[in-house]
Amino acid sequence: MMRMEVTFRRKVLAILLCVGLVGCASSEPEPKEFDGSLYAGKPVDSLTNEEPPKTEMEAITRGDTALGNKNYDLALYEYLRSLSFPDATHQNKTLYTVGRIHSAKGNFPLAEKAFMKALEFDENDVKSLEELGMLYTKQGLTPEGRTYFFRAINADQVRLNNPDLLTSHSEVTEETLKNLPYDSNSPYRSYMGLGILSDVDNNNDIAKRYYERALEINPNSTQAMINLGYSHYMSGNYYLAQRITNRALKREPDNEKALNNLALIYIALGDNRQALNIFKRNMTTPEALNNVGYFLLIRGKADEAIPFFQQAIDKNPSYYKVANENLERALSEVRLDKVEPIETTKS
Incomplete structure (x- = not known):
């Protein structure tokens, strides 16, 4: 009788133990x-x-x-x-x-x-804030893009224990940027994005400071170098723009944007043949000739542009109509320049 009672107790214990283990398993967080x-x-x-x-x-x-x-x-x-x-x-x-x-x-x-x-x-996730800035800017939503680039930089300032945050785009000065602390983890693409937006607004001087800060954070950023060079080109600093763009091309010899920018710089310097040779590195000869002509035209040098348009058409008679249209525009501007201004009759 005693043996049967012991056996029964063991079975009950085993059942309770089993239930306990199942209960423990079920208490684990389920996805x-x-x-x-x-x-x-x-x-x-x-x-x-x-x-x-x-x-x-x-x-x-x-x-x-x-x-x-x-x-x-x-x-x-x-x-x-x-x-x-x-x-x-x-x-x-x-x-x-x-x-x-x-x-x-x-x-x-x-x-x-x-x-x-x-x-x-x-809320201070610098990377997500920066990505949102880039995302909006790509879609042409520049106010939103600018806002999130600023938020990314401010979040980085919080990380670096700097209480002086950027308040608004209009209040940022070269001195403000100079005093912002940074390290290798700072959001250089946010500085670069704000530089691009500043260039679009023709605020080239502050744009340069943004690009320079991006390069201080990431000296290997070819894109920041290209943008800095272009900003100097836009400001008329052609020789400095040339040096910076050539530095970018040493890193990426086939970078199309850098090559195009360098060609524009040579046109601004009056070296049209060198510009043509650079354009030819990433496009056909007729396209390169048309490009040199076009950029001469928009710089007000229609007479210099005409031979390039004519050569583009001669190289490829079936060349897209853009070259012919540009030639007509250049010829028209040359004709207008030769027309003497009409004198008004004074009363």
Whole structure:
């Protein structure tokens, strides 16, 4: 009888122990259902046959692997799955990466949504603020772009414990920029973006300061060098523009924008043949001839432009009508220049 009672107690204990273990397992945080509002790509059922990730970090690691293999849809899926865990702690960085993927794929609405969600976890996320600035600027939304570039720089100042934040675009001076602290992690693309917007507004002097700060942060930025050179060109500092643009071309000899800018600089310096040779490095001879003619024309040198348009047409009689139209415009301007002004009759 005693033996039967012991056996019964052992069975009850085993059942209780089993129930206890199941209870412990069920108390672990279960992932929420996958939220597809930030996903765009192949059907998720076709992406992977693996067992679902058990933790946020496992999902992120899978996403990193997929991203490294350029499997962007799978990377998106895994990153978004990592957000479904109730104990997730890396949402800000994950959403930033999701935004970058959407931006690279040209899906600006989802990129914007991801960056905005990232800011919900960290309002001073410099990278997401900078990406939003670039995103809006690319779409021609310059006021919004400028706002987010400023926010990125201010967030960086918070990181660097500087209480003096930028308040408005109109109040920024060369001295203001000079006094802003920075390090290698500062958002150089935000400074560069504000430089571009300043150049568009014909504020070339402040634009140069923005580009110079971008280069102080990232001396290897070819784009910042090209922009700085072009800003000097716009200000009429042609020899300095030439030196800076040549520095950019030493880094990237085939950079189309740098080559075009250098050709413009040579036209401004009066060396049209050298400009033609540079244009010919990334376009056909008729196109290069037309380009030299066009830029001479807009500089008010219609008489010098005419031979280049004529050569462009001679090189390729079927050349697109732009060269012929430019030739007619140049000839018209030359004729107008030869017309003597009409004297008005004084009463």
